[in-house]
Amino acid sequence: MNIVTISQNISKIEFALFDGSCGEPVSKGELKNWMNHEIIGGIPGKIATHFSKSLRKQEKTFSANLVCIRVAYGGQEFKSPEIATARSLEKLKKIENAAPMHIPALIELIGAFKNYFRGTPIALVFETSFFTRLPERERNYAINPGLAKEISLQRFGYHGIFHERAYEYCHEKDKRLSRIISVCLEPVPEICAVMGGSPVMVTGGATPLEGLPGETTCGDIDPLIILSLSENLGWGPEEINNAISRKSGIYGLTGRKMDFTELFSSADPDAIFARRLILYRMLLATGSAIAAMGGLDAIVFSGRYREIGGQIHGYLSSKLGKFPEKHEILPDQLLKLTTCSGMLAMLKKDRTHSQKISLDNGYSF
Amino acid sequence: MYWIMKAKNEAMKDEVKDFTQELVRITSISLDEKKAAEFICGKMKELGYDDSFIDDAGNAVGVIRGRESEPAVMLNSHIDTIAPDEEKWSMSPFRGIIENGKLFGAGASDCKGGLAAQIYAGALLKRSLLPMRGHLVVAATVAEENGCSVGLKKLVSSTLPSIGIKADYAILGEPTGNGLYYGHDGWVELNIHIEGVNPFHVSDAARNINTDLSLVSTIRNTMNTPEEMNIGHPVFNDDSGFRSADMRISKRLSSAESPEGVVSWLNHEVAVLTQNEKNVAVEVAVISENQKMYNGSRSVVKRVANSWQTDPYSPLMQRARQSLSAAECEVRTGKWTLGKLGMGTAGSVLLNEYKIPVIGYGPGSEDCAHCADEYVVLDRIYESIYGTASIVHGLAGIPVCGWTSDEI
Amino acid sequence: MKIIVVNCGSSSLKYRIISMPEEKEIAGGEAQRIGPKTAEPSRIIHRVGEKTETHLVEMRNHAEALEEVRKLLSRDSSIAPDAFGHRVVHGGGIFSSAAQITAGSARDLEKIKHLAPIHNPPAMEVIYACEKAYPGLPSVAVFDTAFHATIPDFASTYCIPREITEKLKIRKFGFHGTSHQFVAEEAARIMKRPFNEFSAVSCHLGSGGASICAIVNGKSVDNTMGYSPLQGLVMSTRCGDLDPALTLNLLQHFIGSTTDVERLLNTRSGVLGMSGSSADIRDILSMNRKSSGNTRSHHTAEAYLWRIKKYIGSYLAVVGKPDALIFTDTIGETIPQVRWAVCSDMEYFGLKIDAGKNDHADVLPSDVSHKDSSIKILVVATNEELAIARRTYGLLSENHNFLWNKKLTNNYLK
Structure with missing residues (x-):
């Protein structure tokens, strides 16, 4: 059982090959700037070549039984992972306006994989599926719900795969842990x-x-700031978007590109300030989370920067009296989680295949 | 989003160059655009336009459908060129010679370069996988240079309605050197018709009108820039008896002038000038022509190009400026100077007759238009593709706001 | 000392004459429908003691309104004012406390007028008119933003490029400061704590605007409103927190018209936009009692309460060890259902509301906390006019010699 896992971002595609045990990947790699230059149709071939090469070194040959693609957004249409069918593509097309940088490219990508790996099922795993269960009170904005058809007016989260697994991880450890704050530390x-x-x-x-x-x-920023930028700088929404999505955050505060690991170890005064600010925002969110659950049993850190979770936990517990003394760190990587969710999707849909698969991964499917 | 468009555009360069060169090689003098139209239509099909066809007027039309019908943006350039004066050219105007990054040929600047940029702007949006909210129409129209835009009129009044599209904004690919142009002065071609029983009276009247001392000087006295009017020599009709004469006049129209106003003013002037000539009737009128399009349809056209001006602070101009700025393109606004009498754009038709806000954004240079050795700089075409696509996306694209960070 | 407190809306002018330091209101009123003629005539409702009278009089601007008020006041020498306290909504980055109007401070006020284009300009007009009508009388400007000047930079900074925030002076200002400070001082007094050792979370829930404030040792450390009053809670017609991309998408939708988007988010969103039926949360709550389930009014009420509850959680976490949670203004003072909803299931923070006390908090101030609650839950009536009078009186008596020097206060018009 070989599973190819794909994580699609604007700047790059990360891919990995798992042997079905959900352990560490047999091979992995990434394609940068894939949306700029690549003809999307050629991507599966490149990935397959990468796998073949690295498997040859291990004196194995490459084949794929399942392709799992992580998808940033699936709206209310995708409440769980699913095997890509013509119907899924239709549904994706329907919601492309809500994630216009991701979904059209994804549709192409699915087509390319279907072409290349003929007959191999493709599982789509959505970051937003977990959030289709978000209560209305949390989901809705205080604006007219029928305002503009082409604009999505609902709150989602974008690291649902991590959060869902983070909860399971704690709950498996101790059944009494049922109110969890999950802190996903990604870009x-x-x-x-x-x-x-x-x-x-x-x-x-x-x-x-x-x-x-x-x-x-x-x-979070005051909506009026955006209008103020437009009026005072003459900027249109596109230019403001560039500024607030590509030149803000840590970069905006410190003036240089810095990831969270560096931010949390830097002695640069601007970085110290940015760290303070982000910790403060995390404290606000933690307070809200506790109020939302009426309490708290555990806090879990996940994502590629999960190791700074210790520092964050230290700060939060210094501010909150009754904070959990220990924090949890989710060991799993995103691609691994995608594989498992993807496999789950396939098992649900495809009984004939599921007979042949033995799973040795500790996940409760 | 922009970095993706930039990269995709970079990758299209050779394709664009070949297409534009081929387009220049296909002769398409006004009213003889058939071959070029078919070539364009085929290219749009090949580029993945949702729809591409040749309409009843002979225009080549490509459509990229949006998720909703509004707002619809129309990119418009004319296919036709004026007939080049080949003697003045240092090379063949139809070979599409490329030298030092410049593509030479009849209509290279006016406006085949612009047409190519618009066709590929649609392709760029498609290849960048950017979904559209409203529709994009790319219309390569016929009979602009000689025909007062009948092609465009047919397009807007019948072709677009027949496919369920109403253009909310229009961008002309006329030469602006990739500046955002929002209008120009106009011109009108008039005929002074003199008729009388006595041929001598007719020719006297004509002479009275057409001497430095008469109409021209009258006009010189009333106009600041007398060179903005041409008065042709009288052409006498009816060899047997000199019974009538015609004189052609072309005149620039400022935004304050209308063709009707000029007609009534000139009627008054010629009446004064010929008041001593008994038994002659003099009438000034806008010239109309009965034209046969390449596909056989016929139209009566008036030789008028009205002046037009879109409000430089209108939403269309503002959004175009903002989009170019966000795309890190040069933002330069202005108006065409129409250095040569007889030039013009279809902007007045769109803005004044159909009330469609219109601006110009094209790679050609106005100085090159209607000249020998006309050329367009290829790099300007590539820039124009990217700029046009950015403006179109700003006006009618699905906004990508919030989704453009490298990673989530 | 008789202080006349002036509070300008876009088309109204409210005034109270308060005798200080005994804090006794001796007269007051409101000039309504100031400006161009409307369907109903402009008028002044004037009140001295128990007696109320209505004067119909044309007032084309706030200066004329002030002149008409002066005429009414001049009929009774016992209510002649000694000083003015002006409510000024926005103090920008310049004013971190109440300030006496001098030539210099008037110049500074002019510089920040654009920050609150609806409120600050009429207030300035009235300040000038006061100097004309009562030459030499001291005027003090009391700012809604001043109390929040102590919000630390890590809480007031927005994470957008520094060049932009510095160039356009964008930061969190916070609003309703006068009210938050007033009710917090009242609560400290009730709990017999010195204000500079008093920490609280204060919820100013008005029928229009609403905000929550985190107070540590008598100082504001955060406020849900931000650069403008648009951010934070769901308000009657304001959206509160919104994904920045939504504002951008709306801007694109409205072909770049900031005016359209501003009007939409400021005047047609919030409770009104969500429910589609009323801008008053009280209507929505009572509609909800009659029907239940999946209706727009149900979602509106839920979102309104949920946002308050989340922010209370946030600020309780920020304050750490609060003495009190305070509710004030129309909704906070009069709607027990709101207090109940946002305080329930908050035992983690040591917060427990008493159902019985909460339902019968008719006389204010009132303590509605359960006996097991380690944080007092107080309902306190706000009185912004009195707060302004206190600030004015405080400032004037503090700097008596300086401020009563007419040479300094005069002629700031020039």
Whole structure:
């Protein structure tokens, strides 16, 4: 059982090959700037070549039984992972306006994989599926719901795969842990309150721009600031978007590109200030999360910068009296989680295949 | 979004160069645009336009459908060129010679370069996988240079309605050197018709009108820039008896002038000048022509190009400026100077007759238009593709705001 | 000392004459429908003691309104004012406390007028008119933003490029400061704590605007409103927090018209926009009691309460060890259902509301906390006019010699 896992971002595609045990990947790599230059149709071939080469060194040959693609946005249409069919593509087309940089490219990508790996099922795993269960009170904005058809007016979170797994991880450790704060530390970090397995509060918004500041994203700002930029600088929405999604956050405060690991170890005064600010925003979100759940049993850190979770936990517990003494760190990587969710999707849909698969991964499917 | 468009545009360069060169090689003098129209239509099909066809007027039309019908943006350039005066050219105007990054040929600047840029702007949006909210129409129209834009009129009054599109904004690919132009003065061609029983009276009247001492000087006295009017020599009709004469006049129209106003003013002037000539009737009128399009349809056209001006602070101009700025393109606004009498754009037709806000944005240079050795700089075309696509996306694209950070 | 407190709206002018330091209101009123003629005539409702009278009089601007008020006041020498206290909404980055109007401070006020284009200009007009009508009488400007000047930079900074925030002076200002400070001082007094050792979370829930403030040792450390009053809670017609991309998308939708987007977010969103039926949360709550389930009014009420609750959680976390949670202004003072909803299930923070006390908090101030609650939950009536009078009186008596020097206060018009 070989599973190819794809994580699609604007700047790059990350891919990995798992042997079905959900352990570490057998091979992995990334394609940068794929949306700029690549003809998308050629991408599966490149990935397959990469895998073949690295497997040849291990004296194995490459074949794929399942392709799992992580998708940033699936709206209310995709409440769980699913095997890509013509119907899924239709549904994706329907919601492309809500994530216009991601979905059209994804549709092309799915087509390319279908072409290349003929007959191999493709599982789509959505970051937003987890958040389709977000309560209305958390999901809605205080604006006219029928305002503009082409604009999505609902809050989602964008690290649902991590948050869902973070909850399971704690809950498996101790069944009594049912109110979890999940802090996903990725370039756009996100805090989510998960209660009984469902999200009840999240910092993400209608797009990943709202919430906590990220490496280049602004996070929460007063809506009037945007109008003020437009009036005072003569900027249109596109130019403001460039500024607040690509030149803000840590980059905007410190004036240089810096990831969270560096931010949390830097002695640069601007970085110290940015760290202070982001910790403060995390404290605000934590307070909201506790209020949303009426309490707190555990806090889990996940994502590529999860190791700074210790520092964040230290800060939060210094501010909050009754804070959990220990924090958890989710060991799993994103691609691995995608594989598992993808496999789950396939098992649900495709009983004939599921007979042949033995899973040795510790996940409760 | 912009970095993706930039990269995709970079990758299209050779394709664009070949297409524009081929387009220049296909002769398309006004009213003989058939071959070029078919070539364009085929290219749009190949580039993945949702729809591409040749309409009843012979225009080549390409459509990229949006998720909603509004707002619809129309990119418009004319296919036709004026007939080049080949003797003045240092090379063949139809070979599409490329030298030092310049493509030479009849209509290279006016406005085949602009047409190519607009066709590929649609392709660039498609290849960048940017979904559209409203529709994009790319219309390569016929009979602009000689025909007073009948092609465009047919397009707006019948072709677009027949496919369920109403253009909310229009961008002309006429030469602006990639500046954002919002209008120009106009011109009108008039005929002074003199008729009388006595041939001598007719020729006297004509002489009275057409001497330095008469109409021209009258006009010189009333106009600041007398060179903005041409008065042709009288042409006498009816060899047997000198019974009538015609004189052609072309005149620039400032934004304050209308053709009707000029007609009534000139009627008054010629009446004064010929008041001593008994038994002659003199009438000034805008010239109309009965024209046969390449596809056989016929139209009566008036030889008028009205002046037009879109408000430089209108939403269209503002959004165009903002989009170019966000795309890190040069933002330069202005108006065409129309250095040569007889030039003009279809802007007045769109803005004044159909009330469609219109601006110009094209790679050609106005100085090159209607000249020998006309050329367009290829780099300007590539820039124009990217700039046009950015403006179109600003006006009618699905906004990508919030989704453009490298990683989430 | 009789202080006349002046509070200008875009088309109204409210005034109270308060005798200080005994804090006794001796007269007051409101000039309504100032400006170009409307369907109803402009008028002044004037009140001295128990007696109320209505004068119909044309007032084309706030200066004329002030002149008409002066005429009414001049009929009774016992209510002749000694000083003015002006409510000024926005103090920008310049004013971190109440300020006496001098030539210099008037110049500074002019510089920040654009920050609150609806409120600050009429206030300035009235300040000038006061100097004309009562030459030499001291005037003090009391700012809604001043109390929030102590918000630390890591809480007031927006994460957008520094060049922009510095160039356009963009930061969190916070609003309703006068009210938050007033009710917090009242609460400290009730709890017999010195204000500079008093920490609280204060909820100013008005029928129009609303904000929550985190107070540590008598100082504001955060406010839900931000650069403008648009940010934060769901308000009657303001959207509160919104994904920045949504504002951008709306801007694109409205072909770049900031006016359209501003009007939409400021006057047609919030409770009104969400419910589609009323801008008053009280209507929505009572509609909800009659029907239940998946209706727009149901979603509106839920979102309104949920946002308050989340922010209370945030600010309780920020304050750390608050003495009190305070509710004030129309909704905060009169709607027990709101207080109940946002305080329930908050035991983690040591917060527990008493159902019985909460339902019968008719006489203010009132303590509605459960006996087990480690944080007092207080309902306190706000009185911004009295707060302004206190600030004015405080400032004037503090700097008595300086401020009563007419040479300094005169002629700031020039």
